Amino acid sequence: MKTSKVLVLTVTMLIGFAVSSPAQARGNPSSGGSMGTLSPMGTAQVGTPNWDTGKKPVNPNAELNINEKLANKLKPLLPQDTTPGAASKGFGELKEFVATVRAASNLGIPFVELKHKMADGSSDELRKAIHQLKPDVDAKAAVKKANEQAKQDIKESKAS
Numbered sequence: 001m002k003t004s005k006v007l008v009l010t011v012t013m014l015i016g017f018a019v020s021s022p023a024q025a026r027g028n029p030s031s032g033g034s035m036g037t038l039s040p041m042g043t044a045q046v047g048t049p050n051w052d053t054g055k056k057p058v059n060p061n062a063e064l065n066i067n068e069k070l071a072n073k074l075k076p077l078l079p080q081d082t083t084p085g086a087a088s089k090g091f092g093e094l095k096e097f098v099a100t101v102r103a104a105s106n107l108g109i110p111f112v113e114l115k116h117k118m119a120d121g122s123s124d125e126l127r128k129a130i131h132q133l134k135p136d137v138d139a140k141a142a143v144k145k146a147n148e149q150a151k152q153d154i155k156e157s158k159a160s
Helices: 002-020 022-027 060-066 068-077 094-107 111-117 123-133 139-158
Strands: none
Touching: 068 094, 068 139, 094 111, 094 123, 094 139, 111 123, 123 139
């Protein structure tokens, strides 16, 4: 009887460790996760796999350096003396960065404030940040419009 209780307790603890240590489980290919690095704070760094989707996010800063056409289009929408490359730091995907720039411009919200309110750069966080800064605005519609503009901006910047 005592042996079975110890066995159950041991198995429960092992499962608990596996669940409470997602960084280790995700970095282990045998657990079905992708290889990548985590920052000391436990969040995915730009260029590492996106743990939720398994996709490797775009490094917006690198792409903006390559795609001068897109950078030139975004520069007037950002605060003076802010480069698109510097402003994109912290975003995991190019489209999310461009959508945030577009939403800030569309709604007259300072980009820095909007970015600061966002936890992870996702569309859901953009919606929440817009709602916090402009509660009277339809945040869902604003994000939809900004995402459409971002998609178009990126598409046009890749055309010759």
